[in-house]
Amino acid sequence: MKKLVVKVELHDDRDRRKAMRVVSSFEGIGSLSMDSKDNKLTVSGDFDPVKVVNKLRKSWHTEIVSVGAGKEDDGKKDEGKKDEGKKEERKKDDQVANLVKAYQAYCSTPVTHYCVPPEGTLNCVIC
Template sequence: MKKLVAKVEVHDDKQKSKAMQVISGFGGIESLNMDMKDKKLTVSGNFDPIKVVNKLRKSWRTEMVTVETS
């Protein structure tokens, strides 16, 4: 089980929805949450954090904040 927190430069709900839709296509993701105030996306599940961040970087400025493994 991994937990990724990434800062994603989304500016409105439409971009937020699109970013979450892109990430939900990855296998093994159990939960997604986006805090629009801090522009932080939290992803939990059994997935490759590097692939998720690289996919987001194709459309948005993205910075990996933390990755936890349990």
């Protein structure tokens, strides 16, 4: 989870809407908020901050205020869900690890190719 805060020079509401639309088109955006008074755009989620800033810089003057890890929700209601989520992640990680091991075992055996000349020819030049 990442949190990106950028200052974007926007002149009117139309530019603000365009900037919000451009940023929201990226995959992995969790939340998006705009402080119109300070022209600060806050983006959080699992995304690439470099791509977001580059896209904004194509149309507007953009300054990076901060980039860092985003805060997870610390609510007591979510604690049970977090434990269940961790268990599910462990199961998925175990499944992926098992699949990787199986694939490596399958692909580690050497593959031997034999060239058998067709009947009637004495030598096989190109195999």
